[in-house]
Amino acid sequence: MAIRKVLVVDDSKTELMFMTDLLQKNGFAVKTAEGADDAFRRLAEEKPDLILMDVVMPGQNGFQLTRAISRDPLYADVPIIMCTSKNQETDRVWGMRQGARDYITKPVDADELMAKIKALG
DSSP states (O other), X not given: OOOOEEEEEOSOHHHHHHHHHHHHHTTOEEEEXXXXXXXXXXXXXXXXXXXXXXXXXXXXXXXXXXXXHHTSTTTTTSOEEEEEXXXXXXXXXXXXXXXXXXXXXXXXXXXXXXXXXXXXX
């Protein structure tokens, strides 16, 4: 499956701008969400090919949101890459257990992110 449409979920406007710019420069169509409710609204509007998920957010965190999305039959096939400042091995393992396909730590290395996206697509 070719990845063209990416949903970036992060509560930081700076991160959203950085990720949107990076992804658009690499030919992706990008939608953004600033939290769980916003993410589900975006999912309902248009199903993405990939979700980049922050962990530390107010309300429902990225681990909880990843679990909810990956267990929803409508979206279970959408790969999620955790994209977070949480850099402990236990965080990575927990993220993968929640349904994430991959895990990358901030500050995001553009080449590493593109390689991970390519590996999924």
